[in-house]
Amino acid sequence: MQLSVNCPQPESLPTSLVDLRRGDAAILEGIDLPTDDARRLMELGFVPGMQITAGRSAPGGDPQVFQVDGSEIALRRETARRLTVRVKKTGKLNQTPRA
Amino acid sequence: MSGCSDCGRCNSSAVVVEFPSSRTAPKTVAVIGPPNSGKTTLFNRLTGLHQKVANFPGVTVEQHTGIAALPDGRTVQLIDLPGVYSLQPRSEDEQVAHDVLTGQRADTPKPEAVLLVLDSTNMARHLMLAAPILALGMPTLVILNMGDDLRSRGGRVDLQKLSAELGAPVALISARRGEGVDQVFDFLAGAMPKPSPKQLPVLQDVPKCRQWAGHVGAQALYRAPAPPKWTRRLDAVFLHPVAGPLLFLAVVVAIFQIIFNVADPSKDAVDWLIQHSGNWIAALLPNGLFKSLLIDGIWTGVGSVIVFLPQVLLLFLCIGILEDSGYLARAALIADRTMAKVGLQGKSFIPLLSAYACAVPAIMSTRTIENKRDRIATILIAPFMTCSARLPVYTLVIAAFIPRRPLVGWLLSARAGAMLGLYVLGFLAAVLTARLLKSSVLKSGRTPFLLEMPSYRWPTFSSLGLRLLDRSKVFLKRAGTIILVVTVILWAMCHLPYTNGKPPEIANSVAGTIGRTFEPVIKPLGFNWKIGIGLITAVAARETIIATLGTIYGMDPETNKEGMQTALQHDLTPGGAVALLIFFAFAMQCISTIAVVRRETGGWKWPILQFSYMTGLAYVGALAAAHLIH
Numbered sequence A: 001m002q003l004s005v006n007c008p009q010p011e012s013l014p015t016s017l018v019d020l021r022r023g024d025a026a027i028l029e030g031i032d033l034p035t036d037d038a039r040r041l042m043e044l045g046f047v048p049g050m051q052i053t054a055g056r057s058a059p060g061g062d063p064q065v066f067q068v069d070g071s072e073i074a075l076r077r078e079t080a081r082r083l084t085v086r087v088k089k090t091g092k093l094n095q096t097p098r099a
Numbered sequence B: 001m002s003g004c005s006d007c008g009r010c011n012s013s014a015v016v017v018e019f020p021s022s023r024t025a026p027k028t029v030a031v032i033g034p035p036n037s038g039k040t041t042l043f044n045r046l047t048g049l050h051q052k053v054a055n056f057p058g059v060t061v062e063q064h065t066g067i068a069a070l071p072d073g074r075t076v077q078l079i080d081l082p083g084v085y086s087l088q089p090r091s092e093d094e095q096v097a098h099d100v101l102t103g104q105r106a107d108t109p110k111p112e113a114v115l116l117v118l119d120s121t122n123m124a125r126h127l128m129l130a131a132p133i134l135a136l137g138m139p140t141l142v143i144l145n146m147g148d149d150l151r152s153r154g155g156r157v158d159l160q161k162l163s164a165e166l167g168a169p170v171a172l173i174s175a176r177r178g179e180g181v182d183q184v185f186d187f188l189a190g191a192m193p194k195p196s197p198k199q200l201p202v203l204q205d206v207p208k209c210r211q212w213a214g215h216v217g218a219q220a221l222y223r224a225p226a227p228p229k230w231t232r233r234l235d236a237v238f239l240h241p242v243a244g245p246l247l248f249l250a251v252v253v254a255i256f257q258i259i260f261n262v263a264d265p266s267k268d269a270v271d272w273l274i275q276h277s278g279n280w281i282a283a284l285l286p287n288g289l290f291k292s293l294l295i296d297g298i299w300t301g302v303g304s305v306i307v308f309l310p311q312v313l314l315l316f317l318c319i320g321i322l323e324d325s326g327y328l329a330r331a332a333l334i335a336d337r338t339m340a341k342v343g344l345q346g347k348s349f350i351p352l353l354s355a356y357a358c359a360v361p362a363i364m365s366t367r368t369i370e371n372k373r374d375r376i377a378t379i380l381i382a383p384f385m386t387c388s389a390r391l392p393v394y395t396l397v398i399a400a401f402i403p404r405r406p407l408v409g410w411l412l413s414a415r416a417g418a419m420l421g422l423y424v425l426g427f428l429a430a431v432l433t434a435r436l437l438k439s440s441v442l443k444s445g446r447t448p449f450l451l452e453m454p455s456y457r458w459p460t461f462s463s464l465g466l467r468l469l470d471r472s473k474v475f476l477k478r479a480g481t482i483i484l485v486v487t488v489i490l491w492a493m494c495h496l497p498y499t500n501g502k503p504p505e506i507a508n509s510v511a512g513t514i515g516r517t518f519e520p521v522i523k524p525l526g527f528n529w530k531i532g533i534g535l536i537t538a539v540a541a542r543e544t545i546i547a548t549l550g551t552i553y554g555m556d557p558e559t560n561k562e563g564m565q566t567a568l569q570h571d572l573t574p575g576g577a578v579a580l581l582i583f584f585a586f587a588m589q590c591i592s593t594i595a596v597v598r599r600e601t602g603g604w605k606w607p608i609l610q611f612s613y614m615t616g617l618a619y620v621g622a623l624a625a626a627h628l629i630h
Helices: A036-045 B040-049 B092-101 B120-135 B147-152 B159-166 B181-189 B208-219 B230-238 B245-285 B289-306 B308-326 B327-339 B346-354 B359-368 B371-383 B391-401 B413-438 B461-495 B511-526 B527-539 B545-555 B563-572 B574-586 B593-600 B605-628
Strands: A015-017 A025-029 A052-057 A064-068 A072-075 A082-089 B029-031 B051-055 B064-071 B074-080 B112-117 B140-145 B170-172 B406-408 B450-452
Touching: A025 A036, A036 B208, A052 B230, A072 B327, B029 B040, B029 B092, B040 B051, B040 B064, B040 B112, B040 B140, B040 B181, B040 B461, B051 B208, B051 B461, B092 B147, B112 B120, B112 B181, B120 B140, B120 B147, B120 B208, B140 B147, B140 B159, B140 B181, B140 B208, B159 B170, B159 B208, B159 B359, B170 B181, B230 B327, B245 B289, B245 B308, B245 B327, B245 B346, B289 B461, B308 B327, B308 B346, B308 B359, B308 B461, B327 B346, B327 B450, B346 B359, B346 B371, B359 B371, B359 B461, B359 B545, B359 B593, B371 B413, B371 B593, B371 B605, B391 B413, B391 B563, B391 B574, B406 B413, B413 B574, B461 B511, B511 B605, B527 B545, B527 B574, B545 B563, B574 B605, B593 B605
Parallel strands: B029 B074, B029 B112, B112 B140, B140 B170
Antiparallel strands: A015 A082, A025 A052, A025 A082, A052 A064, A064 A072, A072 B450, B051 B064, B064 B074
C-alpha cells in the first residue's frame, strides 16, 4: 500500500497520529481500519506516504485538525489512534504537504 | 470510432458528439464535484432562478435541477449531483451520483455530458475524482474553480498541458466572482468532445489514483498555493482553547435571540396580515358553509402555519451565513465532544439548537450531517426540543394552575420555574432517546467522524438569497398541500353532520363523537372529551388545541361566560394540568413535522416509529403525573 516513502531517517520513530503535537509533521505509514473507512480517509488525503501536520483542536484536544494533502481534516482521537505514522520533524509549523 | 477513448493511447483527435438539433428536447448535463469545490455556486451562476429542488424518489438525497440559457437561445438542463469524493457507491450520495451518471436511475435522464468542478487550490487531491469521471467516457469539461484564490495565493497551473494530459477541455474559473463562466457556456453550446485521457489509474486503488493525480498535476506544472493566511489567523481565534468556546457560545446565543426575538415581530406582522385579509374576504362573502370553510378552516388553519415562515427563513439565513463562511465546520468541531457523549456528533448541534424554534426547519437542516444514522437519530430527537408552538400551550396552562409567587427569591418565579422545567424535560427526553437509539438500532460507532475544514470565505448575497428562496418554496408547498388537506378534514369533522341546515353542537359533531368515544383512553390521564378533541386537533399543530378549546368552551352553555383559564380550571385537576403539560412536552403533535420526517427519511417507517414512541412516552409520562399529583 505504500507510495514512495522516504528512506527511514535515523531519528524517525513509528508512532500513531494521536501522539503528534500541534505543529509536528509525520509521514503516514498505514491505516488500521476496515477497508471502507480506510478508503474514505484516503480519499480525503490520508494516503500512505503523505505528510501529515497536526493542527489545532477542539477544547480538550478532541477532535483534532490535521493538515494533509492541501486540506484540513478533523479526526476524533479514536480514529487518529488507528493511523500509524513515522515522525519526520517536530515543532515546525506550516509545512507544505508533499504531493 | 467507438472504443478509441478506452485504449488510452489515442490523444490526437477528439471524438465529437453531434449536438441534438431539435430544440424541444434540451440536453441534460450533470454537475459533479467533491464537497467544498464550489459546485453549487457554479450551478447557481449557470441557472440563476431557474431551478427546482426535490428529493430523488426513494432516497434522502436532494435533487437540484435547473435550466441554463445559452447565449444562442438554446437551453440545457443541469442536474446538480451531491458532493462526492469518489464514484464508489458506498454512501447514498455516491450511489445516486453513480446511478445518474451511468443512466441507471429511471427517474433521471442519462446526462449527455459532465461538468466536473474541482477546487483549483487543492487540485492534486481533487483530481482523484477526475479518474472515475473520465473513465465514464462522457464528454467532460474539467472546471478548476476558485481561480481567484489560486492566483492570489501564488499558485499556478498550465491549462494547455493539463488539458492534453486529461484529454478533456479545462477551464479555470471563479464561480463566486463569475470569472470564466462564459467558458462553461461555450462548452455547453459547442460540440462536446469525448475525453481521451493519456492514461487512467486502476479506479479501485486509491493510492494509485492519488499517484496518477499527482503525476497529472506535475505534468501540468501545478504549483500548490500558499496556505490560506486568513484562515489560519481566524482559526487561531475561533479554535483558541478559551476564546473559541466563548465565541461559539456567543454565536449560539445570537442565533437563539434571532429566531426568538427578532423573528417575533415579523411573525406578528404575518399573523396580522393573515387575520386582516381573512376578515376582509369574510366581509365580501355571504354567510354560509363556503365562508366558514374558507375562513375558519383554510385561512386560519393554513395561516397558522404560514406565520412560521419568517422564523424559518431567519433560521436558514443564520445557517446559510455560518455554512458559507466556513464557521459551521468549526462550530461542529467544538460541539463534537459534548454531542459524542450522547452518541451523536458535532454536526447535530445546529439542527438541535434550531429545533427550539421549530422542528420543521431543524429537520430540514440535518442535511449537513453526512452520516445517515446520525442524521436519522438527530431527526428523531429534534421534536423533543421545546419548540415555539408549545409555548402558547405551556403559557396558558401554567397561568391557569400555577400561582404567581416566587420560587427562588426574586430570581425565579414559580411560573418561570415551571416553564424552565418543561424545557429541561424536553431536553432530557431528547438526550436519553439519542442514547437509546445510538446504542441500539442506529449504532454507528464504527464509522469514523471526518470533518473537512474549508477555508473561510465571505458568503455571497446571491447564494444566500437562492437558499432562502428554495426553502420558502419547499415550506409554502407543504402548507399548500398536506396542511391544507388536514385543515379541511378537521373543519369538516367539527361541522358535520348537518341537521336542519345548521352545524351540530360541538359535542354531537363528528369530532365531538370521536372525542367522546376516545374519552375512556384519556380518562386515566385526567382529561375529559373536550381536552380529547383538543389533543386530536393538536396533532395538526400543537397550538391548535387553544383554538379548539376556545371554540368548544364558546359553544358550551356551561362555560361560555367564563374565560379560558377559568374554564380550564373546571375541566382539569392540578394533576391533570401537569399531565397535560407533560403530554405536550413529549407528544409529536405536529403534522408538518411528521410530513417533513417522511420527506427527509424517504418513507413512512421512521415517522410512524417516532410518532408511536413519542405518543407512548407522552401517555406514560402523563399517566404517572396524574397519579402522583393530587
